[in-house]
Amino acid sequence: MTPFATARSVHLVARPHGAPTPGDFAIVEEELRVPGPGEITVRNVAMSVDPYMRGRMDDRKSYVPPFELNKPMDGGAVGEVIAVGPDVELPVGAMVLHGLGWRDHAVLPARSAQIIDTDLAPATAYLGVLGMTGLTAFGGLTESASFKEGDAVFVSGAAGAVGSLVGQLAKARGAARVIGSAGSAEKVRYLVDELGFDAAFNYKDGPIAEQLAQAAPDGIDVYFDNVGGEHLEAAIGTLNVGGRIAVCGAISQYNSTVPAVGPRNMWLVVASQLRIQGFLVRNFPHLKGQFAQEVGGYLKSGQVQYRETFVDGGVDSAVDALLQMMDGKNIGKMVVRF
Numbered sequence: 001m002t003p004f005a006t007a008r009s010v011h012l013v014a015r016p017h018g019a020p021t022p023g024d025f026a027i028v029e030e031e032l033r034v035p036g037p038g039e040i041t042v043r044n045v046a047m048s049v050d051p052y053m054r055g056r057m058d059d060r061k062s063y064v065p066p067f068e069l070n071k072p073m074d075g076g077a078v079g080e081v082i083a084v085g086p087d088v089e090l091p092v093g094a095m096v097l098h099g100l101g102w103r104d105h106a107v108l109p110a111r112s113a114q115i116i117d118t119d120l121a122p123a124t125a126y127l128g129v130l131g132m133t134g135l136t137a138f139g140g141l142t143e144s145a146s147f148k149e150g151d152a153v154f155v156s157g158a159a160g161a162v163g164s165l166v167g168q169l170a171k172a173r174g175a176a177r178v179i180g181s182a183g184s185a186e187k188v189r190y191l192v193d194e195l196g197f198d199a200a201f202n203y204k205d206g207p208i209a210e211q212l213a214q215a216a217p218d219g220i221d222v223y224f225d226n227v228g229g230e231h232l233e234a235a236i237g238t239l240n241v242g243g244r245i246a247v248c249g250a251i252s253q254y255n256s257t258v259p260a261v262g263p264r265n266m267w268l269v270v271a272s273q274l275r276i277q278g279f280l281v282r283n284f285p286h287l288k289g290q291f292a293q294e295v296g297g298y299l300k301s302g303q304v305q306y307r308e309t310f311v312d313g314g315v316d317s318a319v320d321a322l323l324q325m326m327d328g329k330n331i332g333k334m335v336v337r338f
Contacts, residue, residue: 007032008315009072009103016057019326024057025319028072032105035085040096040110044314047101048076048127049321049334050161051226051251063280076132077101078116078123090115097126104314104338121299128161128333129295129306132281136248137165138291139284142173144277145222145246149174152216154235156180157226158200159187161333162248165304166224167197169295172303179215181208181231183328190331195305209234219243227251233263239274247278251326307332314338 006029014024035041053075056067067073081094088110090096096113100106116126128134140162141147153170157163158180167178180191180200191200199215212220212234221243223235228250235245250260269276284291298304309330311321318336325334 005032006030007103007105010315010318011070012057012067012073013070015059015069016054020054020057020319020323022319022323027315033107035083035088035107037086038088038109038111039085039107040081040088040090040113041083042077042079042096042098042100042106042108042113043082043338044077044079044101044104044106045095045338046078046124046127047318047336047338048132049311049318049325049336050075050133051249051325053322054251054326063282072100073102074099075101076127077106078126079106081113084110095123097131101336102315102318120296124308124310124333124335124337125306127335128308129165129299129304130292133161133333134165134295135284135288135291136281137162137169138295139281139287140224140246140248140279141166141169141222143284143287144279145224145244146275147173147175147222150176151221152177152179152218152240153222153224154179154181154212154216154220154238155224155226156203156231156235157249157251158182158191158197159331160226161306161330163224163226164191164195164332165295165306167191168195168298168304170222171196172298177216177218177220179212179220181212181227187331190307203231207234209237212238222246224248225250229260233265236263236265236268236272236274239268239272241272243272243274245274245276247276308335309333310335310337312337 008029013026098113155163155166159182170178177198180197181203188200191197201211208230219240223245225247226249311317321336
């Protein structure tokens with residue numbers, strides 16, 4: 001493996017206090033070992049950057065272990081198999097999806113890699129609409145929010161990778177009205193003009209509760225929460241009796257250095273008989289087949305579209321891509337290309 005004798009990766013070297021800074025990370029070059037029995041070596045071509053990664057930078061109990069200091073970070077990636085160890089059936093040259101992003105080359109067990117079909121869709125789609133992001137949107141809407149035809153749906157962070165798909169899936173499944181919030185006029189136009197949302201608003205333009213009430217004069221039945229904070233309070237105040245809230249994330253609070261203030265209208269959860277359900281993508285392995293078939297069909301028919309924001313430069317640009325995503329600079333999925 002002479003041409004690939006070394007590998008470069010991004011390490012977390014300090015736990016951020018508030019928003020991450022470039023000084024919290026370092027790029028480290030290390031020897032790339034030869035794959036052993038049952039292992040493969042992958043040359044990454046793209047990696048995923050996701051909001052949940054911010055939480056893993058803190059040393060606290062969560063649903064996934066925190067990143068270790070002074071060790072490579074990890075996350076979704078796609079790449080080409082360039083070497084295989086003994087007893088491996090995966091062929092050299094295969095394109096695979098795996099979990100060792102944040103590095104240009106990875107050695108991992110072959111069983112941890114999934115072959116992807118780049119004739120069906122570009123490799124990066126398996127990091128987003130056809131991957132974990134897509135399953136998050138599909139499972140969160142259909143199962144956690146118990147979406148049904150005729151529901152009015154509100155999605156916060158609707159121009160992001162998950163939110164943009166949630167809104168389109170709701171429309172394709174017969175929602176009466178789909179409303180999204182986003183952080184710029186460009187994103188609002190994207191939601192309405194390109195993705196077919198019935199209404200959208202810029203949460204920076206005024207009180208969220210007022211803008212949501214105007215966009216949903218008959219109330220909402222489902223709130224898909226990617227943001228938390230003021231958005232959650234506004235949704236609770238707008239939900240119809242028996243409404244459901246699926247909590248996917250709370251990006252508005254990820255960099256907070258003080259405890260977040262909860263919604264002030266929680267009494268409405270009782271008065272309006274609301275249901276609040278948090279969820280993780282790992283809750284939905286039983287939906288993978290249905291998800292692939294249904295979303296794949298929507299992609300072919302044009303009912304679902306997706307956009308990716310690319311940052312080129314591999315590990316040298318990965319931290320910048322993360323900071324851009326945390327600042328809302330992306331539309332759709334944030335992807336780093338190598």
